[in-house]
Each structure stands twice: as C-alpha cells, then as structure tokens.
Amino acid sequence: MGENLLEVQDLKTYFKVKAGRVRAVDGVSFAVKPGEKVGVVGESGCGKSVTALSIMRLLPQPAGEYAGGSVLFNDQDLLDLPEKEMRKIRGGKIGMIFQDPMTCLNPTMTIGKQIGEALRIHLKLSKDEALKRAVSLLEQVGIPAAAERVNSYPHQFSGGMRQRVMIAIALACNPKLLIADEPTTALDVTVQAQILELINGVCTEFGTAVILITHDLGVVAGVTDRVVVMYAGKIVETAPTDELFANPRHPYTLGLLASVPRLDEQRHAQLKTIEGAPPNLINPPTGCPFMPRCAFARAICRTMPPLDPIGENSNHYKACWVDVTDPKEQAYAEKRRQARNERMLAVIKESALQTSEEK
C-alpha cells in the first residue's frame, strides 16, 4: 500500500439489461505504480473498456452498477467520492484518451479552447494563459505551426492529428495517470506508430503512469512494462511485459500471440486461431470462461481456476489449471485443434465438389 498510484481491488461492474445482469467486469484486481505503463489486453467484450470507465466513474447510468470492490487512487477510494470531488480528478489527476478522435472532440469549438478548457477549470488559468499553454502543448505533441493551429476546428485535422490533440487535452493538467482506451485502433499503421511513440515519449518525460487498453498484443509490446490479459470480465494472466511474451502461460494468451501474423518470422501456410467467440456475459459458463474455446480444456476446467502466481515469489500470475508448457498437454491440444480444422475443411471441400459438378 502507498507505493501504488492506483489500486483496483476486486472490482465488479454489472449492467442491468432485460435478460438479466451482464457481468462485464467480474472481480478484477491490479495495481499501477507511479510512472508505470500497464497494458490491458483482450478481445472486444472482455471488459477492458468497462474497467477503464469504472475507474473514471463514467459508467452509463442507470444501467451500470458497481457491484463491489474498490478503486484506490492515492489511497483514496474513487468509488466513494462525491461527484463534485470526482470531477476534479477527471481530466485533472487522471487523463483519458478514447478510441475515436472523430467523435470525442467538440466540432463547434476551436482546438485551443478545448485544450484550454481543462486548464481553466483545473488549474484556474486565465484565458490568455490557457491559450499560451495550449500552444506549447500542441508543439509537444508534434503539431506543426501550433500558434496558428490552436484556432482551427477539429474537422480541419486528420485522424492522426486529432488523436494528437486528444493527447494534448489529456495531458494538459499534467495528470498522474493516463488511461488510453484503444488510442490507435481507428488509425493507419503508419500513424499508429507515431501515436504510440508519442504517448510513450511524453509520458516518460512527464513521469505519467499509463494504462494502455488494446486488443492487439503488438501494440503493448513496445510500450508497456506490465501486461494484464483479460477474458470475459476476469484477469486470466498478468506478468511483466518481457516475461509474458517470452513465457506465456495461459492458453488464451498463447492464442492471442499466435493469431497475429508476425513480420519478423517465416510465413506460415495457416494462421493459428482461437476458434469461436467470447461468451455471453449474462449467463457466463461456470468454471473457466475460456473453456469452450480452449484446446487444452479438460474436466477440471469446469471449476474456476484461481489467479495464482507461477512458482514462489513470482510476479507472473495465471488463472489456468493446465500447464501449457507440458509437451503432453501440447500434443493433446494440437490433436484437438487439427481435428477441428479437418472438420471445417471437410465441409468446404464437399461444397466445392458439388459446385464444380454443377458447373
């Protein structure tokens, strides 16, 4: 305690819908130290964004519901704060960047005003001071001719430039923590590289801690110190970045890593995939949520595995019963994978045969 900037403990966020309760985040705990860069990785619908929104207390109301847990920021529970206090934290102590820079900027306000807004509210700067600071922020995020561009409107910027403006706004008040929710997903690869470099550089310079949320393990590899892998509202594996990539231990992490075509490796005839889709979180399966898609699955997986450290004094945690490094387990998984592929291919082949006969 105390040494962590942010401590999320057993956070549970549910949504009330007609069919029941969606357990979007279901008992998530992790911590972020000052200046640390943490990646949160998982597929759409696994609860990464809801975790971020829960920390910021931006859940859609009245559907969203905190069903338990706490979010300690500087040892203060954000979930207990009155709304007035919380407003001082948002944009002041914690900055946030969203996925789509097209919809997050106000189209009727100049860029300078939007950056200055945070400065005037949180730091009580005057109009002129705020504008001056906005110019220097724009320079820092790499926008050329910043002094003229402050008076432009968002539609006059490209996607990458808008994301730079978002970063300038998020960092305007020199926050302790920056939450970046899929900051590069809507951008081209070339621009993605620029933006990641920028986030990494600026946050290292300011000593800002970062939570980087993404579905792409490639994105977190170069930027983060530690990675949290989420699946179906739960953390399934977490480790320092180097360790996680060198030695992934959860079948889901393995699957995520294998499904990215790597440029620095030989090309494979077929990509490895994770079959199926994430489960419905209204009535999640009991036991390990990944079981229906997991090639390693066996009977014991019907009980939920705890998130335990691998070995003693390890900072590598996984929630899985199976030891994926065991060659016997690997052979078993490979056999199941192949059988599944063959079944799929048989259907396609049969149809192709019929089609060619018709022709």
Add this chain to the structure above:
Amino acid sequence: MLDTTVANEAPDTAVTNRPLVDIRDLKMYFPLTRGVIFQRLIGYVRAVDGISFSIRRGQTMGLVGESGSGKTTIGRTIVRLYRPTAGQMLFDGRDMAKLPREELRQLRQRVQMIFQDPYASLNPRFTIGSLIAEPMFIYNVASRKEIRERTAELLRVVGLRAEYIDRYPHEFSGGQRQRIAVARALSINPEFVIADEPVSALDVSIRAQVLNLMQQLQQQFQLTYLFISHDLGVVRHVADRIAVMYLGKIVELADRDEIYAAPQHPYTRALLSAVPIPDPKVEKRRRRIILSGDLPSPIRIPSGCRFHTRCPLAQSICREIEPAFAPKEGREHYAACHFSERVAPID
C-alpha cells in the same frame, strides 16, 4: 503487362495463360465543384492516377496503402460502382470500363465484393438467410427451394450453423457478420472476389479465423482475390503478389516474399517498419522509420515524386522529376524511386 508469375498451373490454352484481371493505366478522377446552381469545376480529386496491374487466375493480389491512397477507389471502380475516367479494366479479356449495361450485369455475376465494415454492409432488416440469398435471386440461378438449401450449405461452409438462417444480423458478432458477408459473396460462385479491408474492423484473434477461412475457400473454389488492406502483416499472409499504393499510384509491385525481404521503395520500408511486432525484445531494439506528417491532399498532388514531402531520402531531383516505375535488377519487381538502391534491407 505486369504479370503475376505462377509456377504450379499448367496452361493448356492461350486463354488460361491470360490473366483473369488486367488493369491498364486506370484513372479515376472525381470532379470538385463550387457553387450550388452553377457548379463551376474547380479541380479534380485524383484518387486513382494511372495504375496498371494484373492478376492470374487463382492468385491473390494484395493492395496496400494508407487511408486516402486510393486503394478502395480501385476496388470500387473495378466493379464499376464508378465509371473510370480513363484506362482499361480487362476481366477475362473483356473491358469492364466500356461494356454496355446488360453485358456488364452478366459479367458482374463473376465478380463479388466483401466490404470492410460488416456492421454497415448487412441490412439490419433482412434475415441473414435472405441477405445471403439475394444475389442468387437477382441472377435467378435456381428455384426458391434450391436457393434456401444452398444458403444453408453456405452457412456451414463459412463455419456458422445452418439453423441461424432466419436470424438477423444484430444477433451476430463482428467476426460472424464478416463470415456472413463472405457467404453472400460466394453465393453465385464468383471467380473474382474483391475484399476491401475485410478484417480491419475485427479483433486480431477473429482476424486470423476470417483470413484462414478466405484462404481455404480460395483453394477449394479456385477464387481469385484482390485483397485491399492497410496492414502489411495481414497482406503477407494472403497475397501472392503485392502492390503498394501511395496517393493514387502504385509505388512498388513485387512478389510477396520479395517485397518483405528486399523492399525497394522508402515508403514500403516505412510501412513495414510501422507494423508492431508482438515481442518486446524485438520492439525495443527496432529502429522505426516514422514518417512525418500526413498524406498530402489528392487535389494538389506534390510535383515530381509524390512521396518527396515525407521521404527521408528526398533530394532536389525528387521534387522535379517523377521517377519511372521501373523493374529492379531485371526481376518482376517494380519500384518508382530515384534512389531505390539506397533503401537498406529490413533489419
């Protein structure tokens, strides 16, 4: 002109030797007008500015570039969603650019398209069964009962359950919807499929599923693909030959392995270095070529080499003279750059 080389096919006649798709000096300009009543022409958006490539039957051409490079416009022009400004688009020897309406309709039956956003490309008011069956009704290929049977079969082929036939698109995830779009494209047995960023809107894990499916279908149904994407990592996996586009022109064209091992154009090299590699050790010692700035406007295309405004190797010659699209070292590897021999190999 620029032939994709293929080894495993034994040509029995001159017809099979001919590329299925042959695009020659294709131009697509969109006029820009000002004023409401008297629409004065003030210029053109040169979205596609003189492009040539060809695709052999059963092969995949990957078309890569940033947003705004004109890659989507090429796909849409080939199916004649637009009328091209100039150039030829030979499909199986016939020029799609000039065909009269009815013949075009017949030819289009052999060309299908898969779009980027499966949330937008499937009408939410139709069941997926009727969405998949629609092309078959349009071309009147079979009786109602046969079409329904074929639809159910197509669902199984793309890995969905045949019972889903009467469900609506909103009941499916992004990856499943893209499978439905694939099934629809396949429904009338096309020969040529244009896939415009078919996996960009999907999660990486789901991307692999759809890519594998498209590849299996290609092998089994002998499809020819034009695969459009901004991601060189994805294209490497599916394409036999790759064309890199920049601002309406192809800047480099080569066989797949060639382009990754020995890129000749600085833009290709920058694109390659921008693709993140999921390995922190590799990432940390990688030197990225970060391109400064954004794509220039296709209304005012830079003089000389159109890449010179962002090119790390640019010299004064690049501002003045447009480099020729020349074969390098006598191979089927073309690049448009004055200094391509200075482009270092990828580390």
